[in-house]
Amino acid sequence: MSREWMILVAVWVTAFSLFFFIPRKAFRLAQLAILFKQLITWIIGLVVVELGLIEYPVREFASENRSSFTFEYLVYPIVCGLFNARYPENRSLGFKLLYYCSYCSVITVIELLIEINTDLIRYLHWNWYWTWITLFATFLMSRKFCKWYFSISKIASD
Template sequence: MNKEYIIYILESILIIFLLFRFIPKDKIREAHVAYLFKLVITWSVGLIVAQWKFIEYPVRFLSYATKANFLFEFFLYPSICTLFVVNYPEKKNKFNQFMYYFYYCTSLTIVEVVEERYTNILTYIHWTWYITWTTFFITFFLAQKYNKWFFSKITITKK
């Protein structure tokens, strides 16, 4: 087994642990909505990015089915976004909320850049780290706002 598959396994185990550890039972419904919303975004954008050859994924699961990284687009990234949305510091000031975005986007970008440089998990073709960071920021923003909107509509309906 090569190092890329070991990395995939370790990342999957880490995400599963984090989901069980940091998603409170009373927020499971929010987590599901965040996951599904993010899944729609990442799956469609991931397919476009791979098809238009902005990024290439030399080692991936389901390589005959799709050029995108199925594990990242279908499980890892939506799960990370779920953790982001469920634990979003809604009651903090704007600076702390921005720093929350900054930490998530920067951490994920660093992991991606390291994987791009030292493994065959992905290869940037017409892509850079700042596009990755910006994409993370925009998609986290959209997912967080969607969840806030979705659950504000539910609470209005209940009253």
């Protein structure tokens, strides 16, 4: 097994282990965030690959799709579920901004290390800051969607 495939297996194990860090009372919120993030990252990932901005030389389902199933459909959504489940709702705006920035920065640094050291991701016409910006935007979109959805479901159940 090549180094890239071992990394993919380790990423799958790590991603699924993140479920243990989601508080039980916030599990429905995390599920919704995961599903929403899957929708938007799958679409964005496909567009980015088709425009030739990023390439995934080693990937699952290589004959079906040029995007990375692991990153676009598993890792980013599960991290987003954790992000939303542990969101510091009652903290200051500055703390919330730091929360967003820390998640985006950690994921971006990990992706950049993977891009530099493996054949899992190759930036063609892409830079790390585009990753950071798209992560920030999709985390913000998922947070707004979850707040909207649960405010609607609360009204409907009253």
